[in-house]
Amino acid sequence: MLLKDFREALLDRLLMFLWRQWSALGILGASATEEEWIIDPEPLLVFSLELARYEPRLFDEILAWLVVNGELLDTARLRRILLKQDVSVVRVLGGALQWTADRKIIYERKWRKILDRCQVICEESPSDDVAEVLFKDRSGKFHPSAHGDSRDPSFALFHMNRPKINVQKEAREVPINACANLRFPVRALFGAGAKAEAILYLLTHEGGRPREIADSVGLFWLSVQQALFDLSRSGLVLTRTKGKKIEYWLSQKKWWEFLASTSPEDRALPKFLDWIAIFAAFSSLWKTADEIAAGTESDYMKNSKLQDSMEIVAREFSRSGYDPAYAPPSGLPPEMQRKMTLRYFDIIFDLRPELVSTLR
Amino acid sequence: MNREEIEQALAALGEQLAALKKPHIDLLVCGGAALQALKLVTRTTTKDVDVVALVSNSPTDGLIMSSANPLPPHLIEAAKKVERDFRLKDGWINPGPTSALDFGLPEGVLGRAELRDYGSALTVRFISRYDQVHFKLYAAVDQGGKHYQDLLDLKPTGEELEKAARWSMTHDVSEPYRGEVKRILKEMGHGDVAQRL
Numbered sequence: 420m421l422l423k424d425f426r427e428a429l430l431d432r433l434l435m436f437l438w439r440q441w442s443a444l445g446i447l448g449a450s451a452t453e454e455e456w457i458i459d460p461e462p463l464l465v466f467s468l469e470l471a472r473y474e475p476r477l478f479d480e481i482l483a484w485l486v487v488n489g490e491l492l493d494t495a496r497l498r499r500i501l502l503k504q505d506v507s508v509v510r511v512l513g514g515a516l517q518w519t520a521d522r523k524i525i526y527e528r529k530w531r532k533i534l535d536r537c538q539v540i541c542e543e544s545p546s547d548d549v550a551e552v553l554f555k556d557r558s559g560k561f562h563p564s565a566h567g568d569s570r571d572p573s574f575a576l577f578h579m580n581r582p583k584i585n586v587q588k589e590a591r592e593v594p595i596n597a598c599a600n601l602r603f604p605v606r607a608l609f610g611a612g613a614k615a616e617a618i619l620y621l622l623t624h625e626g627g628r629p630r631e632i633a634d635s636v637g638l639f640w641l642s643v644q645q646a647l648f649d650l651s652r653s654g655l656v657l658t659r660t661k662g663k664k665i666e667y668w669l670s671q672k673k674w675w676e677f678l679a680s681t682s683p684e685d686r687a688l689p690k691f692l693d694w695i696a697i698f699a700a701f702s703s704l705w706k707t708a709d710e711i712a713a714g715t716e717s718d719y720m721k722n723s724k725l726q727d728s729m730e731i732v733a734r735e736f737s738r739s740g741y742d743p744a745y746a747p748p749s750g751l752p753p754e755m756q757r758k759m760t761l762r763y764f765d766i767i768f769d770l771r772p773e774l775v776s777t778l779r
Numbered sequence: 780m781n782r783e784e785i786e787q788a789l790a791a792l793g794e795q796l797a798a799l800k801k802p803h804i805d806l807l808v809c810g811g812a813a814l815q816a817l818k819l820v821t822r823t824t825t826k827d828v829d830v831v832a833l834v835s836n837s838p839t840d841g842l843i844m845s846s847a848n849p850l851p852p853h854l855i856e857a858a859k860k861v862e863r864d865f866r867l868k869d870g871w872i873n874p875g876p877t878s879a880l881d882f883g884l885p886e887g888v889l890g891r892a893e894l895r896d897y898g899s900a901l902t903v904r905f906i907s908r909y910d911q912v913h914f915k916l917y918a919a920v921d922q923g924g925k926h927y928q929d930l931l932d933l934k935p936t937g938e939e940l941e942k943a944a945r946w947s948m949t950h951d952v953s954e955p956y957r958g959e960v961k962r963i964l965k966e967m968g969h970g971d972v973a974q975r976l
């Protein structure tokens with residue numbers, strides 16, 4: 420398998436996975452698959468906007484979704500994720516948020532700080548005189564640039580060139596009854612922020628300390644500590660001593676029955692995955708695959724870089740309880756390593772063989 | 780590791796170091812890896828690459844050698860990746876013999892070493908046959924076995940052995956050591972050299 424073919428096969432898998440996540444969130448109607456994890460919209464959004472540059476249809480569906488559902492996004496988490504991104508991702512995110520802000524007045528205020536930050540990052544980075552074209556075909560070749568009035572002004576503010584967006588119909592609201600979308604009803608109850616994230620963590624773990632919860636949910640630990648303290652005053656979030664430290668916990672049975680009309684005994688509950696870390700690992704893998712397919716390094720270095728990225732992906736999934744045995748071991752010949760990498764994604768994403776065979 | 784595998788591992792190490800974009804690494808290597816690389820012995824494998832010194836170029840003093848222990852962090856980082864990629868054993872490149880620097884290496888060792896560049900970020904200097912005789916005589920007296928066999932394979936002359944013996948006795952000045960050197964020299968058929976020590 421040539422690196423070029425591997426890159427495209429990987430892109431297909433990642434895009435198929437993203438389509439499925441967004442379908443679960445209401446894009447294109449109901450999802451055919453019930454995800455076994457809780458979807459995390461902020462890292463999903465950032466990675467999707469990066470990768471959907473190769474899939475304009477998905478990109479614009481996400482924008483339409485953002486207009487309807489963006490109110491439930493957590494700006495503090497989005498800002499923290501943004502700080503770790505390349506300037507190219509910042510530009511795309513800036514354009515996308517600006518576009519929603521130009522359409523709905525509430526977003527003008529909600530995204531203000533993030534948009535200001537995006538502007539600063541973009542201005543600090545050297546850029547060409549000509550705005551970068553947003554969309555690319557699967558091989559990485561840029562689409563033709565838009566000219567004059569056909570350019571979208573929101574994206575142009577962030578030095579990105581794309582045609583004006585023509586949204587055919589309004590997106591749907593997130594289906595809140597799916598377990599995978601539990602974040603949304605919890606945010607609707609507690610507001611997007613540390614309280615909602617802490618509750619989600621405790622719903623899927625036996626207990627947790629403020630710092631470990633903060634690390635998992637991507638928020639500042641003092642915010643999480645304050646949120647847990649406030650929640651514990653309700654008597655529905657409890658504390659216990661573990662070693663020398665205080666751990667917070669809740670009655671999962673009562674909370675699940677209340678939130679999702681289900682009980683931990685009735686069905687397998689969705690998993691809490693560290694999506695911030697996982698999407699960062701996907702992004703690193705994709706950048707590597709994209710870079711090495713075009714690069715002039717030796718086959719050895721290309722293989723080694725791929726292995727570096729796969730180790731990060733496998734480590735993040737295994738931290739979330741997935742069997743690391745499926746990950747490609749080190750020292751494989753290049754051809755075998757690429758095949759094993761794709762197979763790993765088929766397993767992790769639960770891509771059925773018949774679907775995979777239709778990818779290309 | 781055989782000769783081909785050593786070359787492969789060092790070439791990979793050079794690439795990994797170049798990718799890290801850190802300062803250039805220059806190593807003086809002895810032991811089995813150097814013997815293999817210079818095709819000096821009949822044995823075909825070695826366990827590791829023994830680094831005897833880090834070499835740097837001083838504007839005032841020219842080439843200088845310093846202890847390889849610990850190895851520079853970016854060399855360790857790059858070596859770990861090569862270890863993973865080729866399934867090598869932990870510590871496949873190590874500063875094991877660097878303590879030999881404490882009492883000094885044979886004079887002119889750097890000038891005689893064979894220099895090989897592995898890309899832009901790694902230079903390896905394999906010590907010459909003449910210096911190998913010094914190291915191998917010292918190791919043969921100390922440990923015998925494969926080192927004695929390597930020494931025989933190097934087919935040293937009496938003059939080379941005498942210089943090697945005198946150098947090795949600066950590293951171990953004890954009388955028992957001197958006696959053991961003489962015994963080995965006699966076993967190798969160089970009783971005349973032993974007598975002069």
